[in-house]
Amino acid sequence: MSRKGPGRFTGIVSMAGMGAGCFALVISLAVLNGFEGQVREKLRGFDGDLRLTGTGLDATIQLLENQPEIQSVMPFKTRQGLIQYRSNQRMVTFKAVDMQMMQSFYNVSIQGEIPQKNGILIGWDTAARLGVRVGDEMIISSPLDQTPSIGFPHRIKTIVNGIFHSQILDYDDRIIFLPAEIGKLLFKRLDRWDGIDLRIHHGINIEDAETNIAAALPKGVILQTWEDIHGTLVKAMRLERLGAISVLSLIILVAAFNLTATLSLITVQKIKEIGILRAMGTPIHTLRNVLIIQGFWRGGWGAFSGLLSGCCLVFIQNITGFIPLPTDIYFMRTLPMKLLPVDILLITVIASGFILISSWGASSKVANIEPQDALQWAK
DSSP states (O other): OOSSSHHHHHHHHHHHHHHHHHHHHHHHHHHHHHHHHHHHHHHHHHHOSEEEEESOHHHHHHHHTTOTTEEEEEEEEEEEEEEEETTEEEEEEEEEEOGGGHHHHOOOEEEEOOOOTTEEEEEHHHHHHHTOOTTOEEEEEOGGGOOTTTOSOOEEEEEEEEEEEOOSTTHHHHEEEEEHHHHHHHOTTOOSOSEEEEEEOTTSOHHHHHHHHHHHSOTTEEEEEHHHHTHHHHHHHHHHHHHHHHHHHHHHHHHHHHHHHHHHHHHHHTHHHHHHHHHTTOOHHHHHHHHHHHHHHHHHHHHHHHHHHHHHHHHHHHHHOOSBOOTTTSSSSBOOOOOOHHHHHHHHHHHHHHHHHHHHHHHGGGGGOOHHHHHHHHO
16 A cells, blocks of 8 residues: 555545445345344244145145154134224134144244133234233124125124234234134134145255155145245345345445555556566566555455454344344344355455456556656656
């Protein structure tokens, strides 16, 4: 680096820019990975690892019991319906399941107890909107299953035995769990299971389990992963990741322009020496390589310092959790961070690419310097 003059200042700016860009990329990708991992676990805890839909699900349940990858099976019936508490009504989605498996299958916190007989389990947000507490009576009905002769849907009086809190998407405001017995009484036009949620044994790859289970399923049964079920959310998270990389890479791009300016100033300051070396027969590519190495030395130090400081911050946050999150907004207490090796490789490639382009652009000016012109200009 030039010891004085504008070359030193622009060199410091380019190194600081490289460090800031790499640091920002490390933190943003770590936060995105952390949130994505938390959302993934929440969704899998509520919806299961795999889901079966289609026809012939009753016969498929016995078939699934012989699959070694499957830990538990949860068949369900689902229907749009109405709940009424006093004079307040709300449209919800009923999900009738086996309540004996409720706590073992679904990873949700429950205030109260698991419903029995005529009890139901409602979401935290639904209870807050309607002012419902554990033990209150509610009326549920399914307009799609109304009796043709009377013209009114069947209404069942139930008791709120529990309130669940999933803190994911709109589940707490939309889903109502019913015992399978109540679902059978309420859904009079629904005589089969709508779907089967599957829980895979811990440590088994979901993609491998999906392949093995799909090979054993009969025709008419559709197998989906949680990513298939929430395809829009998955695409949104991927676009968010791509947008963050694109925008924050501009910081490194600006630093690369500063690096080009630094190397160009060094070339001008050292034009006399370059002319002497050219007159002595030094090949052009040798001089260009010197500038490229100088570019990687300066830019590389900045990028490395940004990477190292970002990784240290991620490590400290995972150990201490010193960056908190408001629990009334997020379903986690501290900012989640997770840095993957592929992220570090990606940031390294981006920084190295910009450094190479800027160094190559600055070094290309050396090829246009003739020895006699350089010596004459230096006078």
